[in-house]
Amino acid sequence: MTLRVAVLHPGEMGITIAHALAASGHDVCWVSAGRSEDTQKRAASLRAYNRLKDLVPAVDAIVSVCPPHAAVSTAQAVQKLGFRGLYVEANAIAPATAAEIADLIGPGYVDGGIIGPPAVSADTTRLYLSGPDAHTVASWFVDGWVSALPLAGALTSASALKIAYATYTKGASALLLAVNALAESAGVREALNEEWQRSQPELVARSERSAAGTSRKAWRFVGEMQEVAQTFAAAGLPDGFHQGAAQTYQRMAGLKGLPPAQLELVLRHILTAE
Numbered sequence: 001m002t003l004r005v006a007v008l009h010p011g012e013m014g015i016t017i018a019h020a021l022a023a024s025g026h027d028v029c030w031v032s033a034g035r036s037e038d039t040q041k042r043a044a045s046l047r048a049y050n051r052l053k054d055l056v057p058a059v060d061a062i063v064s065v066c067p068p069h070a071a072v073s074t075a076q077a078v079q080k081l082g083f084r085g086l087y088v089e090a091n092a093i094a095p096a097t098a099a100e101i102a103d104l105i106g107p108g109y110v111d112g113g114i115i116g117p118p119a120v121s122a123d124t125t126r127l128y129l130s131g132p133d134a135h136t137v138a139s140w141f142v143d144g145w146v147s148a149l150p151l152a153g154a155l156t157s158a159s160a161l162k163i164a165y166a167t168y169t170k171g172a173s174a175l176l177l178a179v180n181a182l183a184e185s186a187g188v189r190e191a192l193n194e195e196w197q198r199s200q201p202e203l204v205a206r207s208e209r210s211a212a213g214t215s216r217k218a219w220r221f222v223g224e225m226q227e228v229a230q231t232f233a234a235a236g237l238p239d240g241f242h243q244g245a246a247q248t249y250q251r252m253a254g255l256k257g258l259p260p261a262q263l264e265l266v267l268r269h270i271l272t273a274e
Contacts (some may be wrong), residue, residue: 002026003060003140006050008074009035010043014065016125017090018046018116021063021141031055056081061137063088065114068097068149068223075101087114088137090127092166094227095156096234102131102155109136111155111266113162119145130157163231168241170221171212171228174245177252180207180263208263215261218252225249 004027007018010070017022021047022028025268032040033105049055055060060083064074078087088107089111090096102109110133116125122144129137134150141148183189196203214221225246229239251273255261 003027004058005140006030006049006059006062007152008062008064008078009038009048011065012042012118012210013114014063017063017065017114017127018043020119020141020143020146022046023145024141024262025170026140029059045203049072052077053081053254054086056083058110061086061088061140063090065090068092068227072101072104075104077125084108086110086133086137088129089159092116092162092224092227093159094231094234095154095160097227098156098159107237108133108146109155110134111158113158113165115162115165116158117195118141124222128158128161130159131155134158150251161200162217163228166224167228167232170214170224171242171245173214173223174248175241176203176207176210176226177214177263177266177270178244178248181248184267185271192220211263211266212260214249215252215255215266216258218249221249222253224244251254 002025005106007023008031008137010018010030018028018030027047029047029049030043031052033050033164045110049058054092062078063082064071064087065072068091071093073085073091075089086108089101098111109129109131113128114125117127119125125146127141127146127148128151130151138150146148151161154161183192193204216259225242227240229246232242248270249271252266254269
């Protein structure tokens with residue numbers, strides 16, 4: 001069955017979901033007002049609505065893929081317009097935040113968590129889904145570029161899995177960059193690299209990859225690390241490390257929109273941020 005599905009919003013990851021839905025035969029829509037030139041180009045093949053209030057009554061389902069800090073406000077805006085279809089919350093948010101959004105949306109809520117990069121080939125990107133309608137949403141994706149995988153368990157299991165995954169991947173990158181910044185500030189980074197070459201040579205190259213891989217997106221990871229910290233605190237676990245990771249990424253936020261940065265530039269941002 002062909003559906004009209006809105007993706008809010010088709011950024012680098014959102015456009016992956018949008019293209020997968022379109023390739024699976026669905027009519028994919030978005031809200032064009034106020035979006036950047038890059039987003040306009042990415043979404044050129046999608047059906048555009050100028051305003052959210054025009055889009056909501058016209059679609060069967062909505063997939064929310066936005067920065068974590070905007071997840072609640074996006075759901076609130078949709079709910080205020082009386083949306084009654086399926087709402088897939090696919091952001092990197094704490095289970096408690098997901099539960100808050102589920103209360104807003106009501107029975108049409110489906111929890112989601114995206115793991116993997118924006119898809120450039122099949123089997124690289126997975127959309128985990130949980131809740132009573134998880135299997136229904138999974139059936140929308142048949143093209144293979146995005147693997148939609150229903151989870152058993154609680155309504156917010158998909159968010160919990162995404163947070164657990166990001167705890168290590170993005171948390172470890174923040175830690176490695178902070179270690180390099182500490183060594184730089186103490187004047188021992190060259191010595192640290194020499195020791196790493198002897199004992200853990202992968203960390204030298206990994207430091208460079210972490211800088212390049214996170215620099216453009218660090219502004220977005222701030223909220224994600226805060227959601228991780230919130231999840232740890234709710235579980236009675238120490239949350240301080242990921243609060244620190246959020247602060248590290250906040251210091252890198254000025255690299256947004258630039259090409260992937262080399263480690264030296266990233267360290268300057270971390271060390272000189274006010």
